[in-house]
Amino acid sequence: MFGMRLNPMKKAKTKHLPKGSGKDIEKRLYRALEAHKAGRLDEAWEDYRRILSVNPAHPDALHLSGMILYARKQFERAVDLIQRAIRLKPNEPMFYYNLGATLHELGCWEEAEAAYRKALSLRPDYAEVYSNLGNTLKSKGKFTEAIASLKRAIELKPDFADAYCNLGAALAAMDATQEAEACYQKALAFQPRSLQTWHNYGNLFRDRDRFAEAHMCFKTALEIDPSRPESLNNLGQILMLQGDAVESLRYVKAAWDLKPDYWAAGSNWLLGLHYPGTVSEEDIFSAHRQWAKRVMDAYPVVTTAYDCSQRADDRIHIGYVSADFRTHSVAYFIEPILTHHDRSRFHITAYSDTEKEDETTDRLRGLVDSWKQTSYMKDETLIETIRRDGIDILVDLGGHTAGNRLVMFARKPAPIQVTYIGYPDTTGLDTMDYRITDAWADPPGMTDLWHTETLVRLKSGFLCYRPSDHAPEVGASPFDANGYITFGSFNNLAKVSDTILHAWAKILALVPNSRLLLKARPLKDPQVCENVLQRLQRVGIDPHRVVLQGALSHKEHLARYGEVDIALDTFPYHGTTTTFEALWMGVPVVTASGKTHVSRVGCSILHRIGMEELIASSLDAYVAKATELALDTRRLVLLRQGMRHRIRASTLIDGRSVTGSLEEAYLWMMENRKEGR
Structure with a gap:
């Protein structure tokens, strides 16, 4: 939540201005604030600019200008203005509160936490800060600390609906279902039209297999605001899980149309196009290209040269990126590969966006040279990490499935980029060089036309399965x-x-x-x-x-x-x-x-x-x-x-054979790059 409060103007701020200008600035500032609160952002912005043209060191005008940039999702510029306000007025807790909120949006969670803690050092009873701090701690995976912070917010402000909503999300992440549900009910009692609470409540029901109740929550959110993209996408996803692919596509496409940079909704639409059997190959390919063009228009390819000089060895460095390094279908197929990689020739790094780790995660972690927990990283930070690691071949294991990092892949963080296992089609990206498959799933000449990637067909077959340790023996007919x-x-x-x-x-x-x-x-x-x-x-x-x-x-x-x-x-x-x-x-x-x-x-x-x-x-x-x-x-x-x-x-189930074929493909890709092909 963004704070909007002004302390009374002090003569000390205006005594060096021309006669009469201090009173004029005070009037303009309060007029701008009224426009700001009413949502007339252009009008407020213009007034703040006029104040700063007279007094460039006006902390409140700088801070409030930063808030307008926040509302416009220009977070980096917002941080700059709020930090300038803080340098002029270093003891204003609200400035640190709003700085923390902006840094959180940028994924700079360490810095956001520091800003919130500074705000609390200046005002220990600041309930809104405790609530936001709880969200940031949750994003960092510090669930116990997050819950404590959110409970403190509620102690300070017992009718704080947003804090109950945030506490419910933190408890849900800890699988405390009953406690989370009670928090959402409390939040809705105080604020019945809270979209975020209805969304979180629906997610709780969805994750607990209570689909009719999840459907009701997302439907309610849509009734409150029929044009809210998140509500449309969530309802579409529930319909998809219940088997209504055709109706689902209508909702997720509407979400993406309303919010063109809602990449997850766009990916949901692309995945959903494969289900009904009523969409042509041409139209599915065109949709993937449309998604990719939007992304690549929004995010330029990284242009700095790839530098592998800091690497400790001359092995080929492979990076696997996935949100599914857990008990999940992708893990069943990647584990035999990780188990059988020739570590004398290949250095393996796993970039794990897995938020809820389990025993499968622990097993996979032991099969690689380097394991990076990346779920808390924004794309820019992950790109820097990949480049610093000197990755030669970066492998996407998600495609357009949940939790994917295709927006990052669009920026070309590695010299060779490959998509494998997780998705049954092209990514649509020009920056994705290859897709791993085989001659049975993609016969030569049959599907190449519908891919931006070069298809690489493994002679062994592209999938290798790890049978479950829990599988019983085969029984009678x-x-x-x-x-x-x-x-x-x-x-x-x-x-x-x-x-x-x-x-x-x-x-x-x-x-x-x-x-x-x-x-x-x-x-x-x-x-x-x-x-x-x-x-x-x-x-x-x-x-x-x-x-x-x-x-x-x-x-x-x-x-x-x-x-x-x-x-x-x-x-x-x-x-x-x-x-x-x-x-x-x-x-x-x-x-x-x-x-x-x-x-x-x-x-x-x-x-x-x-x-x-x-x-x-x-x-x-x-x-x-x-x-x-x-x-x-x-x-x-x-x-x-x-x-x-x-x-x-x-x-x-021959991991050695399939991994050998995959490694041959990786060597061929490296040779292609060396020769400029």
Whole structure:
């Protein structure tokens, strides 16, 4: 919160001005402040400028001018003006308070904390400062200190709605769900129209799989302010998680249109375009280029030369950037790579934007030469860090998924930049040099046209999976116990397009007494289940033949594959982790191939274990293959019994082979750069 308060003018400030000018300045200052409070920023700015033309050393006019620049998101210029005001009036706590708020927006959290603590040294009962300090401490990962600071703000000001909201966010980060919910309720009791509180409350429900309640929160925020981009984006994301990809796209696109530099909303839109199956390859590529152009127009490429002279060795330095170095799909695929990198030739640095670390994070940290916690770093600081580290090849593991750093990649912090694993398409950036894939997911000549990157196809296949330590042994055929076939899909609901639902309806109609088991995290919510059943009914699937399962522990999740005879891949957006998991648990996967990477990942996986016969060239063929397999129960038993042997004999879990192919690609990239290609 930005403070706006003026101390009474003192004669000492005006005694050296021309006769009458002091009183004129005082009148103009209060007039400007009234305009400022009313939101007439241009009018206020002009008055502040006139005051400073008469008295350039007027601390209040400097400070308030800085506040206008803050409102206009010109944070660096705002810092300069507020610091000038502080030099003239060093004992004004509000100046330090607003300096801290501005530095926080710049991601300069150490400096912001110092400013807030200075304000408190001058005014120990400043509740607003304690609240903002709590936010900054939370951003630094100091959750215990943040909570203490926010509680102190509430002690000083018991009806402080913003402090309750901020405290709720800090408690939520510590998984103190009930306490966080109580804080949000308290904040809304004091300030029912607080958009930030409704957003935070919705995020709490979303993260706890209470999707209907999250939907209600974001819908309420939108009713309060229908043009608020954050509300539109949040509601769109909830709709996507619940499987309504088409409606979701409408909201996230509106958010990005209203706020063209809302890069996260733009990325959400790009990811969402892959789900419905109604958007052409040309239009999806054009959308990625549109996003990239906006970014690259806003942020110039770093022009200083790359300097590796400070490095301690002559190894090739690789940097991996991810917000998903935790128990997450990306981690399942990057861990075998980190495990098998040849550390005599490659120096590996992980730039981790992971905010909530876990046992997987700890395991990954031990597999690299250098681990940098970067979630608190602004892009400029991270760019400086990468350049100081002398990175030769910087690898993005997120693409347009949550928590990505593509805006930083747009500025070209490393001489060679690569995107890998996390996203099934181009980034759209001219500064992203390569994308790692294989000849099955991206056949030569089929998808190159839709990429700004040069496609590098690993001969081993581009994915390598680390089977979970929690995976149970493969069990007996469910058909033998049940007497009927159970089809299953454990993919996220956004991938369950209307197109694939119609195919599933045909399969169930052709296989008597068969069942469909759908598992997805949002299906823990009764309202989401009701919505899904209604969708199934609309395509002719009897709800009595459907079993819905919500979130489970990972061990329970894998065990649930023991109830599935045949896994049905989604289309056009294939499963990836779910396909690996199904196969590892002995469940054959039937997939339909498309014309882009997003609809060919299943083809890559099945090719590598010699199961091309489960790849259909059309949805009609997909229905036929699933039906044929379901009616051959003896074959199902044999496939189940032999599946892990097939996988172990392939490169799917051969980390040494896949990493070797990847390292060959890195060496080739280095040679290209050396030769200027």
